Amino acid sequence: MIKDSIVIKLWLATSLLVLLTLGLATVTQVWLLKNTYYRQQVKTILDGTTEVANSVGQDNTPEVITDRLEGLANGLRARVFLVNESGQIIYASSEGTGWPRGMMHGMGGPGYGFGARSMFGQVDMEQILAGKSVITQGHHPMFDMDMITVAVPVRQNKKVVGAVLVSAALQSIDANLRALQGVSVYSLLGGLLLATGLSWLLSRSISRPLLKMNKVARAMAQGDYTNRIDMTRHDEIGMLAQSLNTLSKELNDKINLLRQIDETRRDFVASVSHELRTPLTIIQGYTEALLDEVVETPEKKEEYLHSILEETLRLRRLVNDLLDLRQIETGQVKLNKQAVDLADLFSAVLQKMEGLFREKQVDLKLALPEKPVVAEVDPDRIGQVLINLVDNALRATPGGGRILVKLMVSDNEITVKVTDSGPGIPKEEQKLIWHKFYKIDKSRSRSGGGTGLGLAIVKQLVEIHGGRITLDSQPGQGTTFSFTLPMQPGAAPKYHQE
Structure with missing residues (x-):
């Protein structure tokens, strides 16, 4: 059950995605940090050594040279050496070398006797004498550790007379680098923990409404359609x-x-x-x-x-x-359409029903336009529609009541309204009256007539003529059935003013 939970799946997927993304970003960051940091350290050493080498070449005073070399050693926390053009060390910084501080002789004089070639086997003195700066990295034979060595030539009157060598231990550089890399790793772990917590909350927020939907769906499957989901989010x-x-x-x-x-x-x-x-x-x-x-x-x-x-x-x-x-319903009705004056058709149909109105003592009124209203219809079927609607109104209207049949034309459309003064149709039953077999008054006897098929037939006949039928009824205020028909093209509308 737990392994199939969408909360667990979504949480694991999100956490794995964050882990892969942050892990890749951290590895890349560590690699870039290492390369960038080494380049920056080498550049710092090279810039400082070059500045001191230029000053040594311009001023050959032993005291000044000593102060500058010692300042460089202290600033870089490195070993600083001054060698002459013969490669002999004539000065070494006092940072733990064990050598006496101070200048033995000038740049052109004899040195300590220790050759730069013997102490710094990786330093190419020929390149230095040729005026090139040399940067090497490797094991220092004197200090028995890995170091970065930078050698910059010293020039006097455009002639190389020696070099300033700086050796910085890689151990201290690596320690600083590891501290920076540790910050990246800790950031990865912190970001992973934060992302894991947030992804869990996100998974819960997504799954909670899904669980509610599942509950409603299960209720629907069991036939209960009353449950609803209380949801305010708009996603x-x-x-x-x-x-x-x-x-x-x-x-x-x-x-x-x-x-x-x-x-x-x-x-x-x-x-x-x-x-x-x-x-x-x-x-x-x-x-x-x-x-x-x-x-x-x-x-x-x-x-x-x-x-x-x-x-x-x-x-x-x-x-x-x-x-x-x-x-x-099966589409077997074939309409015999022809141009028909609906005013004449309605007058003829209602004339045949006058006896029924007299017998029930219901007043019938027909309101027609002043000019003919011509439509392309099947006269028998439209007559059947009118008979059914009027008969339905007659059965619903008590003695002494009134029925109005009104024919109107507007916007190239013909509208027919049949209004009675009966008791009206309850609102809850209005949407059911178009269904076949439905009768509003279930207590009607045979004398009331009707089988519940009349309105279903009327609706179908109006629709296959391209029209529509509607109902407007208020309990106690009567009922009006209205249906429309397309008017024959070219027939000019003329309204009947009552």
Whole structure:
């Protein structure tokens, strides 16, 4: 479990990356520091020796030469020697050499008798006499240690008359270098510890929201879509958490919607079963009564026949609705489009329904533009849309109510509104009414009609005509269904002022 933790993996990866980066940087720094430090020390010795050699060549006073050579030895913490052109040491600094301090003779005189060639086997006196400075590094035979030796020629009147030699122990230089390198190593260790701690905190901060997301995802897998991730960060992890919250919310809404639809389907099956059973029972009973000659009067027979016809038409409407919806959903409906004056079409359709309005005592009003409104539509299908919407409004409107059908044109678009004065549709049910089999009033009897297919058919027919349908309803204030249709090109809009 621990080895699979993203916290451990991220922490180890970050720590290893920091270790490799800082380690490489430290190794490079140590190498550069060593080379740079040696170059700087050699340059310092060379510059000091050159300055003293020039002063010795200009002033041959023994006291002055001695002071300058001793000052150079003390400043560089090194051994300083003055040799003549014959290579004999005529002066040695008093820094632990064991030789007497002071000048034996001048530059041209005899020296101690110790030859520079014998003491400094690596020093090429021929190059010095030729006027060149010599820098060597290696084991010093006299002091039995590794040293850096710098020899600078001394000139008098442009002639080399000797040389100033400086020998500095590498041990002291290495000690200083190791101290500097130690600082780099300690910096590496300190940076590594700091980076390790910070990477652990970073890993925890990244993994904590991931663990919360995992908890929510597991809950979703078990069917619980109510959990949310409390996240205030706005980076990629925050965006992922927000997306997971959105997914959980949408899935919860979808599941609830599917449950409602499934409940609606079950209600529809029960409703259709009732719708089929009742007319079939009536038809069967009346038919058997007629065949058995139970009915004696012609008036009663005619009443039975009318009842059989009414129930047969009811069954036919139900079957036709189911077939229409099936054809629309499978794309089998072929529209017979033609240029139609919608004002004439709507007037004709509503005229056929006047008897229903009179029977229920509902006032119907049709508001039309002053000029024809021509559209490229299938007149039968658009007539079916209007019939379904008006019939739906009529069933929802109580006696004494009012229904308004209004036809308008704007921005090359035709808008049709069907407004009733019924009780309105509850807000929570408004998004469900477009689903097939859904009925708002589940307690309606057969006399209320409707199978829950009308609005589903209307929506499909409007959309395949290139339009859209919307709903505006407030409980207790009635309902307005609005649908749009594309207007035939070239038809000029003209509004009807009421």
